[in-house]
Amino acid sequence: MSGQGAQVPFDATLSQFQSILATIPNFPRVKVSFGGTAKTVCSSATANAILIEFIYDFGPQPPIKVMGSLKGVAYLTGGSVFAASAGGILAGRTSVQGTKEWEFCSNRGDCNYETGQCVCFLNPMPGYRSSDGYGNPGTLGDCGCANDKNIYGGPMLACVGELACSGHGYCTGYPSFKCVCEKGWTIGDCSSRTCPTGPSWFTAPSATNTVHNQWTMCSDVGTCDQTTGQCSCYTPFEGAACEFMKCPGEPVCSGHGECMSIRRLSLEADVDSSSLRFDYGADPNNMQTFDRDNILGCKCDPGYEGYDCSKRSCPRGDDPVTTNQVDEIQALKCTATGGVFRLQYRTSTSTDIPFNARVSALRHILKTSFGFEDPVVTYSSGTQACTAPASPANIITVTFPVDHGDIPPMRAVTTGLTSTGGVVSFVIADNGVTIGGVRSQQGTKESAVCSNRGYCNYQQGTCTCSFGYGSSDGRGNHGNRDD
Numbered sequence: 001m002s003g004q005g006a007q008v009p010f011d012a013t014l015s016q017f018q019s020i021l022a023t024i025p026n027f028p029r030v031k032v033s034f035g036g037t038a039k040t041v042c043s044s045a046t047a048n049a050i051l052i053e054f055i056y057d058f059g060p061q062p063p064i065k066v067m068g069s070l071k072g073v074a075y076l077t078g079g080s081v082f083a084a085s086a087g088g089i090l091a092g093r094t095s096v097q098g099t100k101e102w103e104f105c106s107n108r109g110d111c112n113y114e115t116g117q118c119v120c121f122l123n124p125m126p127g128y129r130s131s132d133g134y135g136n137p138g139t140l141g142d143c144g145c146a147n148d149k150n151i152y153g154g155p156m157l158a159c160v161g162e163l164a165c166s167g168h169g170y171c172t173g174y175p176s177f178k179c180v181c182e183k184g185w186t187i188g189d190c191s192s193r194t195c196p197t198g199p200s201w202f203t204a205p206s207a208t209n210t211v212h213n214q215w216t217m218c219s220d221v222g223t224c225d226q227t228t229g230q231c232s233c234y235t236p237f238e239g240a241a242c243e244f245m246k247c248p249g250e251p252v253c254s255g256h257g258e259c260m261s262i263r264r265l266s267l268e269a270d271v272d273s274s275s276l277r278f279d280y281g282a283d284p285n286n287m288q289t290f291d292r293d294n295i296l297g298c299k300c301d302p303g304y305e306g307y308d309c310s311k312r313s314c315p316r317g318d319d320p321v322t323t324n325q326v327d328e329i330q331a332l333k334c335t336a337t338g339g340v341f342r343l344q345y346r347t348s349t350s351t352d353i354p355f356n357a358r359v360s361a362l363r364h365i366l367k368t369s370f371g372f373e374d375p376v377v378t379y380s381s382g383t384q385a386c387t388a389p390a391s392p393a394n395i396i397t398v399t400f401p402v403d404h405g406d407i408p409p410m411r412a413v414t415t416g417l418t419s420t421g422g423v424v425s426f427v428i429a430d431n432g433v434t435i436g437g438v439r440s441q442q443g444t445k446e447s448a449v450c451s452n453r454g455y456c457n458y459q460q461g462t463c464t465c466s467f468g469y470g471s472s473d474g475r476g477n478h479g480n481r482d483d
Contacts, residue, residue: 004024004025004026004027005024005065006020006021006023006024007020008020008041009041010040010041010042011040011041011042012040012041013039013040013041014032014033014034014039017032017041017050018030018032021052028054028056028057028061029054029055029056029057030052030053030054030055031052031053031055032050032051032052032053033050033051033053034048034050035047035048035049035050035051035091035092035093036048036049042081047090047091048091049090049091049092049093051093052064054098055133056133056140057102058098058100058101058102058133059098059099059100059101059102060086060097060098061085061098063083063085063086064083064085065083066081066082066083067081085097103188104118104187105118105119105120105142105143105187105188106118106128106131106142106143106144106188107178107179107187107188108120108121108128108143108144108160108188109121109128109142109143109188110187110188110189110191110192111187113223117141118141118142118143120143120147121143121160121161121188121189123160123161123162124156124157124158124159124160124161125150126146126147126148126150126154126156127146127147127150128143128144128145128146128147128160129143129145129146129147129148129149130142130143130144130145131143131144131145132144132145137149156177157177158171158177159171159172159177159178159179159189160177160179160188160189161179161189161190161191164179165179165180165181165189165190166185166189166190166191167190168181168182168184168185168190168191169181169182169185169190184229186226187226192226192227193225193226193227193228193229194217194224194226194229195217195218195222195224195225195226195229195230195231195241196217196218196229196231196240196241197215197216197217197218197219197241198215198216198218198219198239198241198242198243198294199212199213199214199215199219199243199290199294200212200214200215200216200219200220201219201220201221201237201242202220202221203216203220209287209288210287211287212287212290212291213287213290217231217241218231218232218233218241218242219237219241219242219243221233221234221237221242222234222237222241222242236248243294244294244295244296245291245294245295245296246259246296247259247296247297247298247308248297248298248307248308249298249308249309249310252298253298253299253300253308253309254304254308254309254310255309256300256301256303256304256309256310257298257299257300257301257304257308257309258298258299258301259296259297259298260296260297260298260299261292261293261294261295261296261297262280262281262291262292262295262296262297263279263280263281263292263293265280265297265299266278266279266280266281267279267347268299268347269347270346270347280292281293302371303461305458306458311458311459311461312457312458312459312460312461312462313461314449314450314456314457314458314461314462314463315449315450315463315481315482315483316404316447316448316449316450316451316483317404317446317447317448317450317451317472317474317481317483318404318445318446318447318448318451318474318476319446319448319451319452319453320451320453320469320472320476321452321453322445322446325444325445325446326441326442326443326444326445327399327400327401327404327441327443327445328399328400328403328404328405328406328407328430328441328442328443329397329398329399329400329430329439329440329441329443330397330398330400330407330409330410330428330429330430330440331395331396331397331398331428331429331430331433331434331435331436331438331439331440332395332396332397332398332410332412332426332427332428332429333393333394333395333396333425333426333427333428333429333435333436334355334385334386334387334394334396334412334417334425334426335386335387335388335389335393335419335422335423335424335425335426336355336386336388336414336417336418336419336424336425336426337355337386337388337389337418337419337420337421337422338355338417338418338419338420339355339416339417339418340352340353340354340355340416340417341353341355341386341412341413341414341416341417341426342412342413342416343365343366343369343370343410343411343412343413344410344411344412344413345369345370345408345410345411346408348369348370349369349413350365350366350369350370351365351368351369352416353365353385354385355384355385355386355417356384356385356386357384357385358383358384358385359377359378359379359383362377362385362396363375363376363377366398372400372403373402373403373474374401374402374403374474375398375399375400375403376397376398376399376400376401377396377397377398378396378397378399379394379395379396379397380393380394380395380396380397380436380437380438381393381394381395382394386417388419388420388421388422389419389421389422389423390421390422393436395435395436395437395438397438398410400443401474401475402473402474402475402481403447404443404445404446404447404474405443405444405445405446405447406431406442406443406444407430407443409428409430409431410428411428412426412428414426430442449463450463450464450465450483451463451469451472451483453465453466453469454466454469462482463482463483471483
């Protein structure tokens, strides 16, 4: 039950069976009876229907699971064992689902969560006191019994509160005299405010792999001030219901980034291929991504990094010791006679590029739109980026001598292009693919912090070079990149 269990010998007596149940952690107090004339848990003469009554934990209880074997190993031989609950019948004995309330302080008192004790309501007289769980005086400390120890005595004839239900609910009247609180009010006399609710961060599962569909006050990661109805959230949670895991850094993202949900961050990711992009939490009904808008993280400004954007980024470069490496080369072919196109790189989109853009204009757009440091652009034919269908094709070659590594392919948005007497087309080649006689090339140079030949000072964003190495121009020569 609830993930806990114990082994029961087939010939255990009633008292032995009760003692075994008592050894199970957190197993509630129960009353056990055997069916018919059975003297042991299992009987070869007749089926023994064992009735287990939960006498102090009220309301529906989790079903008890019984197993005669585990992982293919038989523990019970020559017979079988079954369990029933919630109205199921075994050997003529019917199980019953509990219907009694299981409320803090029996809804007749206020719980002091620091001490774990109930403060029983005194009004109306005679008030309430500790019970035995069945409406009689007892030692449970649950306020479940009318107080027969004061001068008023007698039965209860009204709902609790100096003003019935504290003026924030209505009284059901005889015989239960129970308060039904208005929205925003709670406990047995409706005198305390409720706090905002959110999907629980931590609670017992309601079903397999299902936890966060349960909405609880302060999302179970804060304390509710029942005087003001406001949550006081534990670190690092925030929000009216503590429903957000806040962004790190003081100020947020150390003042060098933007705080986003993990869903937005998933869409902002600079992955190397569009096929790798993932919209985390696209299905709002998938509870496994319940936190898509609740967990927040930082997207750092250029020049900063780290989970809280507190680190200054150091320059990157090619390791000068490694050899036989090449620059990335991408080839583009545009067929059009008018209009504009745009290029895309990772999550960025360029400004409009005229069909007849010259080399200098295209190079400028690549630098300003995508942050490429020093791309080299050449045309194989003419001075315009795009050529007419009947004209010799112009192959645009873009070489990346300073932006090292395997550069993800650029993509084209061509809806703004037109073509007279032909069809608009735009082809981009990379990783060794050839178009129009021009072969693209996959970059193999490193893009390593401090070129793998120094140490990064993340407070200043500067490299301290190892002995014998210094700043380069990105091409293996002396320069001012401080890499």
